[in-house]
Amino acid sequence: MSQQQSREPIKFAYWVPNVSGGLVISNIEQRTNWTIEYNQKLAQIAEKAGFDYALTQIRFTAGYGAEFQHESVSFSHALLHATERLKVIAAVLPGPWTPAVLAKQITTINHLTQGRVAVNIVSGWFRGEFQAIGEPWLDHDERYRRSEEFIRCLRGVWTEDKFTFAGDFYRFRDFSLKPKPIEPLPEIFQGGSSRAARDMAARVSDWYFTNGNTPDEIAKQVNDIRQKGAASGHQPKIGVNAFAVARSTEAEARAVVQEIIAKALPEAVNAFGAEVKNAGLASPEREGNWAKSGFEDLVQYNDGFRSNLIGTPQQIAERILSLKDAGADLILLGFLHFQEEVAFFGDQVIPLVRELEARREGARAAAE
Template sequence: MSSHSDAIKFAYWVPNVSGGLVISNIEQRTGWDIDYNRKLAQIAEANGFDYALSQIRFTAGYGADNQHESVSFSHALLAATTTLKVIAAILPGPWNPALAAKQIATINHLTNGRVSVNVVSGWFRGEFAAIGELWLDHDERYRRSEEFIRALRGIWTEDSFTLKGDFYCFTNYSMKPKPIEPLPEIFQGGSSRAAR
């Protein structure tokens, strides 16, 4: 018999962008506004979905003209539901781990621990150029993500966090309140050797 933690979990991709990031010439009927997304989250929750994953983009792509920021949008979906967990996508570079740790810890408290993080290493060079962020080579982006995740966990668990990394430096940093236990889940995708 498998434990509940081994059970299959269901998630959906939050259409917090116009067109839902569907690559098609067919006109899309998916809404990207908050009213549509609140209703979608409530329907997903009522039908047994475990997670919703909000997307992060700073510039439009795939024909999407409008894109909401993921952490704020995730919080709005969490406020409209009671059991659904929402995974907020975060992009190292534009986000500093101290900011991300504080945002997620606050939302963690406001939603009884239902917020998670998806660390996106970045793949769209034009987006980084448009917002003035340094573009790193593929493997370096994943190294930065690994260090970003170490920083998040350290900030959330240590009272005097110190890290002298290649991308981030912290000296005796103490963030309070810490997230409630269990800590927010951290997800990251990728199939390359660097991602693994």
């Protein structure tokens, strides 16, 4: 980890519940709602609480507890309209979107919101969804090759006049997008844990999202990406998924997680697990984001319990610093009851993180 990166305050993002069912596949009560009214209020709460980003989800079909979904790009714009500083990351799928269409959409929103929109390029894990909407389902590494071309085209259209590109998936000839986005360009995020995903991040992405994990396991991924990035002269920043349960005692927080798991929907969890593991098994190394995920991990879509932000505000703040030490630049958070827990996190946890960061910087300055 470079000194410059390690000294930047860690950033916070939250999953936007624009998809029904919340962030856990469970029948536990969730005071969370997928409607625009709920989410605009949540965005305002998050902005006041000190969050930097919100990430909208992209789903086209129902399943795994997500019966209703709002489209991500237009929903992101609605959240931006309701806020003043928060950045919103719109998740998109190459295939349903083309680089030309997305470049136009995001550039317009970029101008309307003074540059507060970003994109998350989702290579795809849900084969049934692609089949349902008539989109071809590519092999694992082909999906990432397509995503890399998508990103190269997106950035090319945003920066060049008479952009020309002849790839295996996309072609442009003398295309000039006007106006161009406001500088700096919209940030480009991506996820994944496979070899293809990490290699793509090391070449073209601004940010790399990984599933929840321990600091030791996160550090392995970060070091791998940094080594690859050194060869290409490109270093993405790292975002780590986590499901936060902050309570007055650790026992109370652990009890909430146990209740989530006890009330999990086994059929939906197992079906989700089969789908995502099949996607990973299709990679050459036969391992993807959810390769080592057990039933309890899969109850929270992206292994959020593994990051262990479960306990008192002080415990959570200290664990966030451990993830930062492992190389995380951003923590992407899910919650059970979003509005009230995002507010609590901003009031009780983020100030402790900033205090720990300041104390560390003071110690470094004294040592130097």
